[in-house]
Amino acid sequence: MISLRRTTTSDIDFKSLVKLLDAELAIRDGDDHEFYNQFNKLDSIPYVVVVYNESTPIGCGALKNYNKNTAEIKRMFTLDSFRGKGIATKILSALETWAMELGYDYCILETGIRQPEAIALYQKCGYQQIENYGQYENVTESLCFKKRLNKFSR
Numbered sequence: 001m002i003s004l005r006r007t008t009t010s011d012i013d014f015k016s017l018v019k020l021l022d023a024e025l026a027i028r029d030g031d032d033h034e035f036y037n038q039f040n041k042l043d044s045i046p047y048v049v050v051v052y053n054e055s056t057p058i059g060c061g062a063l064k065n066y067n068k069n070t071a072e073i074k075r076m077f078t079l080d081s082f083r084g085k086g087i088a089t090k091i092l093s094a095l096e097t098w099a100m101e102l103g104y105d106y107c108i109l110e111t112g113i114r115q116p117e118a119i120a121l122y123q124k125c126g127y128q129q130i131e132n133y134g135q136y137e138n139v140t141e142s143l144c145f146k147k148r149l150n151k152f153s154r
């Protein structure tokens with residue numbers, strides 16, 4: 001049975017999934033990994049979702065404040081053996097719901113051009129590509145997305 005739990009970055013299951021995420025990104029990002037890694041420090045991310053299959057953690061995602069009306073999606077990951085089963089969509093939806101509860105109107109995120117599965121997920125879930133923001137402004141390997149949260153559809 002799939003279940004989802006809200007937690008924080010101190011959660012041991014979240015930390016173990018992030019280690020796997022970082023190992024995968026180190027391969028995908030290659031020489032660019034250290035640049036991206038500096039923007040993923042856990043101490044600045046207060047809201048975390050971990051998804052479980054029975055008692056096994058299989059995916060995660062997180063939210064952090066970007067500005068007063070925008071939350072940034074961070075640390076999205078699903079174990080390879082559970083990809084293509086809607087887990088990431090559940091995580092993203094849970095993060096969007098939480099963002100709305102926190103009073104945010106928008107979610108933004110950055111993903112790399114070497115992550116076609118992530119790009120497809122975000123587009124499928126209604127995210128529109130925007131100009132790269134903040135630290136990603138002139139980074140050609142990054143794609144940034146934004147979604148207006150519909151507070152009336154949930």
